[in-house]
Amino acid sequence: MPYAPCADFTLRHPSDEALAAYAEELAAEIGKTARFYDETGGFPSEHFELLRQRGALKLTIPRALGGRGLSLYELLIFQERLAKGSASTALSLGWHLMALGYLSFDLKWPRPAFERLCRGVVQRGDLVNILITERDGGNLLRGGKAATVAHKTGEGYVISGRKAFCSAAPALNQMILYAWDEQAGKTAEFLVPRTPDVHVVENWNSLGMRSTGSHDIEFDGVLVPHEAKLLEIEKDQPSSFTTGSRAFGLQVAAVYLGIAAAARDFILEFADSRQSPSLGSAILDAPHAQQKLGEIELLLSASKTQLYGLAELWERHDALKHRLHHEVWTTKYMVTNNAVRIVELAMGIAGGHGLSRDFPLERYWRDVQCGLHNPPQNDMVVSTLAQAATRDYRQRRREAEKPAAPGASAQTAPVETTAQAESTVSQTASIPTEEAVFH
Known part of the structure; x- marks a missing residue:
């Protein structure tokens, strides 16, 4: 039996638990053939037929248009768990769900066009x-x-x-x-x-x-x-898929968190079922395994707290929805890099067995590397944050160095408008680096 924690703090109420159970059922089904499609490199059409039949393609379509109307937070719950069955399938479906999530949140198209798109998904099972x-x-x-x-x-x-x-x-x-x-x-x-x-x-x-x-x-x-x-697309203005701080892009981070969680589940079962002759007990009890497992748990907990904490902040505060670009990018960076490290730690516990294609851990290791190449990439995140910190520091310094007019009171810094907030990333995101983007 795969390990499952006694309580998952990201599941806030019974509806979250039901959604998680639904995703886990789908993950178990697609997981049966995930290895086959990984080995052949073929597209898993049967996975998408299952997802279509089980209603997964319409999860982020508004209820009024025949969908389930998942929130951002709920989308992350679903994607994290689906990825444990097949990360490739979860990521492919994620772009579809993400697109419909953005359009449902902040529609910039003519309404009839969006409704036609939704009808195609609901009635025919169109993939977008x-x-x-x-x-x-x-x-x-x-x-x-x-x-x-x-x-x-x-x-x-x-x-x-x-x-x-x-x-x-x-x-x-x-x-x-x-x-x-x-x-x-x-x-x-x-x-x-x-x-x-x-x-x-x-x-x-x-x-x-x-x-x-x-x-x-x-x-x-x-x-x-x-x-x-x-x-x-207007210069320095949000498009349909850069609106709302690009928060629906966090579904990518949820996929890689799911891979990391699958690696943790595997290594617990694997290390507990094999004996260490020198210890006279399971490999899981070895000090080096316990050390690595503890690090895995720390990284998983930190990633969940950051990912779901940001999603809840985004959902609860309308005034912040268009002002969290840096927080979204930071979270994607931290979660995907933590996921890579988690799988590396699991490989360290498994030893040479981790490289065997008889076990899923080597697939998790290969899949999790791709998170570093999904946008925004590490170099872009780091450079954007550095430029923002430099710009803000110099602005504060200039304000502090301005001579105060006689009798003038201290002035409050101007409040950034929504349009300015939306354009912050686009102004600093023109760093010309080569990228492999899975869309």
């Missing part, structure tokens, strides 16, 4: 992803110009180009595409359905997250109606 990354330009949310082009005609827009790292590419029915609108001279969000002119280029062959199906997709003169253009 946001296609933002290009081979040469990287993640376009960093401010680059899209090489994918939308040419306006009398019939609609003709879209041509290629997107990279498109998770669940073989199964996508609707694609939210960032393309350069030639006439407007701006990047815009387009909703593009799968058509014969949409081609999956099967080039995903990675060390970890092998069954996400994150292939390239080519758009060969795809014609979409004029209303497929949903939002123009």
Whole structure:
């Protein structure tokens, strides 16, 4: 029996417990074939058929539109547990759930377009992803110009180009595409359905997250109606998927936390079931194993506290929702890096057995490395925080050095507006580093 803690403080009430049980049931089912898909690198269509049948694709759609209306906090509960069955499947589904979560939270599209998208998910089981990354330009949310082009005609827009790292590419029915609108001279969000002119280029062959199906997709003169253009991206203004401090991106951190928890569960069972001749007891009782296990528990607890604590803060305080960019990025950094360390510690307890493909630990080790390459990457987080600290310090110093006017009272620093808060990250996020982004 896998280890499970007696009480999980992240489950606040019975509805959280029911959601966790639902996710664990799904994880147990997809976990039966996770190793097979990891070894073959194939896309787990059967997993997504199960998720479709069990209602998982509509979790973050509002209840009024036929979904379950999960909150950010609840999304993290679900993703952490689903990832214990198959991290690749959880991450692929996560982009879909994340996209619908953002749109449900702060809709910038025309309402009828969003409702049509939701109907497709609820009634047909459509799978959705946001296609933002290009081979040469990287993640376009960093401010680059899209090489994918939308040419306006009398019939609609003709879209041509290629997107990279498109998770669940073989199964996508609707694609939210960032393309350069030639006439407007701006990047815009387009909703593009799968058509014969949409081609999956099967080039995903990675060390970890092998069954996400994150292939390239080519758009060969795809014609979409004029209303497929949903939002123009304005400089220093939030897009549909940078709004709300990008908090729904925390689902990525929850996936890697799930991998770490699965590694902890495995190593407890493994080390307790094998005897150490020198100790005369289970390997789990060895001092070095106890030391590593204690570190694992510390890192897991710290990660859960930070991840779920931030989600609850975000949900409880509307005035903060657009002002927590740095906290969201810091949490992603800490949770994913802690997850890597947790799996390394579990490998240290397992010894040479940890490298065996007969056990899932080597898959956990490969999969967890990918968290360092999902956005925002470590270098970008560290650089952004450093620039912000430098800017804030110099601003305070300039204010302190200003000579006070005779008889003037101390002035209060100006309050940052929502628009300014939303643009903080975009102003500091243009660091040109190579990135592999799984979208």
